[in-house]
Each structure stands twice: as C-alpha cells, then as structure tokens.
Amino acid sequence: xxxxMVARDVASVLWLVIKIAIVLLFMNSTQxxxxxxxx
Amino acid sequence: MIPGLNTDISLHQQIYLNSWHFLxxxxxxxxxxxxxxxxxxxxxxxxxxxxxxxxxxxxxxxPVLVLGVLILLTYAVGHIKxxxxxxxxxxxxxFIVVLLWICLFFIKDPDLLAPVNAFHYYPVQIIGISYLxxxxxxxxxxxxxxxxxxxxxxxxxxxFFPSLLAGPIERYDQFxxxxxxxxxxxxxxxxAALHRIANGVIKKFVLADNxxxxxxxxxxxxxxxxxxxxxxxVMFQLALIYLDFSGYCDIVLGLARLMGIPLCENFDKPFRAxxxxxxxxxxxxxxxxxxxxxxxxxxxxxxxxxxxxxxQFFLIMATYLFCMMLIALWHGTSWGFFIFGLLQGxxxxxxxxxxxxxxxxxxxxxxxxxxxxxxxxxxxxRGLTYVFFSISILFWFFSxxxxxxxxxxxxxx
Numbered sequence: 085x086x087x088x089m090v091a092r093d094v095a096s097v098l099w100l101v102i103k104i105a106i107v108l109l110f111m112n113s114t115q116x117x118x119x120x121x122x123x
Numbered sequence: 124m125i126p127g128l129n130t131d132i133s134l135h136q137q138i139y140l141n142s143w144h145f146l147x148x149x150x151x152x153x154x155x156x157x158x159x160x161x162x163x164x165x166x167x168x169x170x171x172x173x174x175x176x177x178x179x180x181x182x183x184x185x186p187v188l189v190l191g192v193l194i195l196l197t198y199a200v201g202h203i204k205x206x207x208x209x210x211x212x213x214x215x216x217x218f219i220v221v222l223l224w225i226c227l228f229f230i231k232d233p234d235l236l237a238p239v240n241a242f243h244y245y246p247v248q249i250i251g252i253s254y255l256x257x258x259x260x261x262x263x264x265x266x267x268x269x270x271x272x273x274x275x276x277x278x279x280x281x282x283f284f285p286s287l288l289a290g291p292i293e294r295y296d297q298f299x300x301x302x303x304x305x306x307x308x309x310x311x312x313x314x315a316a317l318h319r320i321a322n323g324v325i326k327k328f329v330l331a332d333n334x335x336x337x338x339x340x341x342x343x344x345x346x347x348x349x350x351x352x353x354x355x356x357v358m359f360q361l362a363l364i365y366l367d368f369s370g371y372c373d374i375v376l377g378l379a380r381l382m383g384i385p386l387c388e389n390f391d392k393p394f395r396a397x398x399x400x401x402x403x404x405x406x407x408x409x410x411x412x413x414x415x416x417x418x419x420x421x422x423x424x425x426x427x428x429x430x431x432x433x434x435q436f437f438l439i440m441a442t443y444l445f446c447m448m449l450i451a452l453w454h455g456t457s458w459g460f461f462i463f464g465l466l467q468g469x470x471x472x473x474x475x476x477x478x479x480x481x482x483x484x485x486x487x488x489x490x491x492x493x494x495x496x497x498x499x500x501x502x503x504x505r506g507l508t509y510v511f512f513s514i515s516i517l518f519w520f521f522s523x524x525x526x527x528x529x530x531x532x533x534x535x536x
Contacts, residue, residue, distance in 0.1 A: 096314050103321035111141060111324070112332035 166275035176284035180250035197259040201266040227256040232456040291389040291409035307383025316380040323373025331366035340520035397504035399470040444468035459518035
C-alpha cells in the first residue's frame with residue numbers, strides 16, 4: 085500500500101516536471117492578454 | 124484630466140503572473156505566512172506581501188487615497204452596522220450598496236454622466252476595482268455574521284494579493300475561517316496545488332496566449348474574412364476567454380491553497396451547461412453567486428412580500444433581466460454590453476417561461492422523454508448554449524452594428 089502511494093507521488097512529480105517543461109518550451113512571452121483584469 | 128496626473132496602469136511596470144518576480148513573491152509569501160504565528164504576526168506579514176504586490180499597480184498618491192478611503196469607509200460602516208445595525212432603517216444598507224455600485228460605475232467609466240461624475244475630472248485607475256467594491260458590498264451586508272473582525276484582517280481580505288487582479292470574489296466569512304485559524308489548512312495537498320498552478324499556467328500562457336490570433340476579437344473590425352474563418356473566430360473566442368480566465372483562476376487558487384487560505388471556485392466545467400441558466404451557474408461562479416445573493420434574492424423577497432400577487436411572475440422575470448443587465452454593464456458601460464445583457468436576460472426569461480408554462484403540458488409526452496434521455500438532445504443543448512453565448516459575446520468586442528454584421532455573415536448573408 086505504502087509502495088503504491090510512493091509510486092503515485094513519484095509519477096505525480098514526474099508529470100509536474102513535464103508540465104513545467106511544456107510551460108518553459110511553449111510559453112508565449114511576447115504577448116499576453118488578460119481580459120478580466122480590465123473588468 | 125488634470126495635467127501631469129497620469130494614473131494609466133498600462134504605462135507602468137507590473138508584476139505578471141508568469142514572471143520570476145511573481146514566483147519569488149509567491150514562494151516568500153507561502154513560506155512566511157505559513158511560518159508566522161496566528162494573529163498579528165501573520166496579519167502583518169501578509170499585509171506586507173499584499174502592499175508590495177499592489178504597489179506595482181498603483182501610481183501616485185491619488186489611487187492610494189481612493190483605495191484607502193474605500194477600505195476605511197467600508198470598515199467603519201461595517202463596524203457601525205455590527206454595533207447598531209438593528210436600529211437602522213432597512214433603506215440604509217440598501218442606500219450604501221447602491222452608492223457603492225454607482226461609485227464603481229463612475230470609476231470604471233469616467234465619461235458616464237460626466238457632469239455629475241467626479242471621476243470624470245479626477246480619473247483614477249485601480250487594479251481590480253470591481254472586485255474590491257464587491258468585497259466591500261459583501262462585507263457591509265454580512266458584517267453581523269462575522270466572528271473575527273480586525274482592521275488588519277479586513278485589509279488583508281480586501282487586498283489579498285492572489286485574488287487582487289480579477290477575483291474570485293471571496294466572502295469575508297470564508298476568508299476569516301482560514302485566516303484566523305490556529306494553523307493554516309494543515310492537510311493541504313502540496314502536489315495537487317502545484318499541479319493546479321501548472322495547469323493554470325499552461326491554460327493561460329501556453330494555450331490562450333498562443334491561440335489568441337484565432338479569436339475573432341483579434342481580427343480587424345473593418346476587414347473581410349472568409350465564412351469558415353468567421354465561424355472559427357466566433358467559436359474560438361469563448362474557449363479562449365475560458366482558457367484565459369480559468370487559467371488565471373487555477374494559478375490563483377493553487378497559490379492561495381498553498382498559503383493555507385483557500386479561495387472559492389470560479390468555474391465548474393461551463394461547457395457542459397445545457398442551458399443559459401446552467402451556464403451562469405458554472406461560469407464566473409463567484410460573480411453569479413454575488414449577484415444572486417445580494418441582488419436577485421433580496422429583490423425577489425421584496426416582491427414576494429410586498430408586490431401584488433398577480434404580477435409576481437412578471438416581477439421575478441424583470442429581476443432576472445435586471446441582474447443580467449447589471450452583470451453585463453459591470454463588464455463595460457457601452458451599447459454592446461447593454462445588448463449582451465438584454466440577450467442573456469431574454470434567454471433566462473425564455474427558460475423560465477418554458478419551465479412554467481410549456482414543460483408541464485408536455486411532461487409525459489414522448490418529446491419530453493426524448494429530451495431527457497436522448498444523448499443527441501443533451502449534446503445539442505450543450506452545443507446551442509455554447510453557440511448562443513459565443514455569439515452574444517461578439518457584443519463585448521465589436522460595436523452593435525459590426526456584431527450584427529458578423530452574425531449576418533455567419534448565416535451566409
């Protein structure tokens with residue numbers, strides 16, 4: 085049970101790292117809009 | 124405009140949510156607020172973080188003064204109401220709330236009723252002013268039910284930096300529950316909160332920002348476009364606004380959860396809505412609930428108690444329309460938003476008429492059974508809701524004439 089939880093956490097951390105990599109690779113830093121800030 | 128008085132936020136340096144600056148501030152805030160003892164220490168640390176953040180959006184003394192007056196007056200009125208509120212006539216809180224709404228409209232649109240609008244002569248730009256005023260209204264109206272009220276806590280509630288830019292519109296009783304707790308949300312799932320922030324950054328800064336050119340609002344108002352492109356542009360805009368706003372909310376909610384002061388949810392899978400009422404229950408939830416609790420329910424209660432019985436349905440329908448107009452004009456005081464409000468109000472009224480007069484007649488019919496059980500009907504309802512809302516928000520971005528022209532083009536005209 086404990087091993088399964090550790091494995092799940094490790095997988096979750098890896099998935100988070102992949103998300104961060106996606107952000108760093110594809111984030112559009114030249115243009116940003118935030119419509120609701122104007123409301 | 125007074126010469127030399129330039130309070131335009133966009134001209135100055137800000138803290139963007141995808142900047143290292145915001146990341147470092149967030150890490151500091153989470154670490155310090157969690158490490159601080161409950162009470163004054165926690166309050167002062169949080170207030171420093173909040174003031175640091177807001178200082179990047181306030182320029183000159185004037186906006187600080189306006190914000191200070193709003194905070195002081197709200198706290199003072201709340202304090203007096205909590206003490207002597209029972210002896211106040213009913214119209215006093217109503218008057219204060221109406222006054223705050225008028226102030227909000229005047230600040231947001233300095234040209235509105237220019238001769239009597241002080242902000243026409245002394246314009247001021249305060250980031251997230253709508254959300255600040257909504258918090259003021261909520262605080263003044265509900266002040267009797269709050270258990271812990273301190274001035275520092277109140278300032279932190281008003282300018283809590285994760286939700287400063289665009290909400291969600293948190294209620295004070297929810298905020299105080301965590302803020303004054305002996306331990307800030309001890310069982311927080313850190314990984315889940317970090318995933319939420321990452322999801323938000325991907326939605327907002329990877330998807331929304333990169334796909335932005337597909338939205339019809341990015342196309343020049345006077346340019347001609349091919350029919351498929353118009354359809355793509357119109358249908359994309361709602362998805363883009365969703366990615367933009369819900370992405371921001373994910374970042375803010377994840378950060379607030381890490382800090383131990385969780386905020387309310389603002390979205391609940393809005394594209395699963397099968398009618399426009401369902402949509403508003405899932406889209407910008409904190410605004411919908413705010414309008415429901417502080418405008419719709421009090422007005423309906425008033426009509427039920429004092430209105431003539433034969434006109435009650437009509438009055439309730441008028442309240443639906445009024446609430447939608449309020450939501451629409453809050454977005455902006457232009458004819459486009461006025462028409463948007465009318466469309467939303469009309470859709471809600473149509474739904475109520477169907478529920479009251481049409482549905483009972485066909486309750487046991489095969490058509491009713493088909494509508495309730497058929498997957499096709501369900502998905503069609505979802506699609507129609509999406510298309511209706513997508514078309515109605517054309518009035519956000521274009522003049523009524525241009526929006527109508529786009530709608531005609533969509534139909535091949």
